[in-house]
Amino acid sequence: MNPNTFYIVSDSVGETAELMAKAALSQFLNSEMRIQRIPYVEDVATLNETVQTAKENGGIIAYTLVKPDFRKHLQARADEANVIAMDMLGPIMDHLQGYLNEEPILQPGLVHKLDEDYYKRIEAIEFAVKYDDGRDAKGILKADLVLIGVSRTSKTPLSQFLAHKQLKVANVPIVPEVDPPEELFQVDPSKCVGLNIEPEQLNHIRHERLKSLGLDGSANYARSERIQEEIDYFNKIVDHIGCRTINVSTKAVEETANAILNTIR
Missing domain, CATH: 3.40.50 (Rossmann fold)
Known part of the structure; x- marks a missing residue:
């Protein structure tokens, strides 16, 4: 037969x-x-x-x-x-x-577990790109983690790094002239982390950023008074939300990410 x-x-x-x-x-x-x-x-x-x-x-x-x-x-x-x-x-x-x-x-079944982990990581990376820098407030309520901070506190690289850990991360810039989205105050505070930084360190980072762009380092963006204003406003928002903060002044992205993972776990 x-x-x-x-x-x-x-x-x-x-x-x-x-x-x-x-x-x-x-x-x-x-x-x-x-x-x-x-x-x-x-x-x-x-x-x-x-x-x-x-x-x-x-x-x-x-x-x-x-x-x-x-x-x-x-x-x-x-x-x-x-x-x-x-x-x-x-x-x-x-x-x-x-x-x-x-x-x-x-x-x-380990092959399929590896495949599943891979696709979860890709999904998290795409999420981080889509909801980077407050582009779409809808992502705040969908995220596993929301990062907030003033400009140049490594929100974007942190979001990408944590995405490789399969976390869906949205990040929101805090600017005195712009009211934060309402969704930020609806999210569970335990899912939100504020990125704090020392004014002197932020001043140095912004000066270097302006230089790399070929711009004048005396711009308002890097002025000490402006930086202090932004940090004061950031602290006010953090108090309103009731979320935890991590000081990123002297930390590499990997160190901050590990600190965040330890915090949320």
């Missing part, structure tokens, strides 16, 4: 083995084999049933089972039943174990 079903057995989703099976079958133009996944295998009874079904239907089996005892059991039952069974993961893991001189952790 010609085999007509390709059974894909996995203790996770089974996507890896299915893709490999499809790639192999694509080389046989006259093949009409169908592929049937048997995912999330948790017991030997399912393995036995799959072997029996493959035998009755004249099918073959490919498997990506992380647990060695499951692999041995399925292969043994398939050999007894004269059913072709191909281990698509075990040999690679065995070679890697010898090459890396490290024991595998034997936990199913």
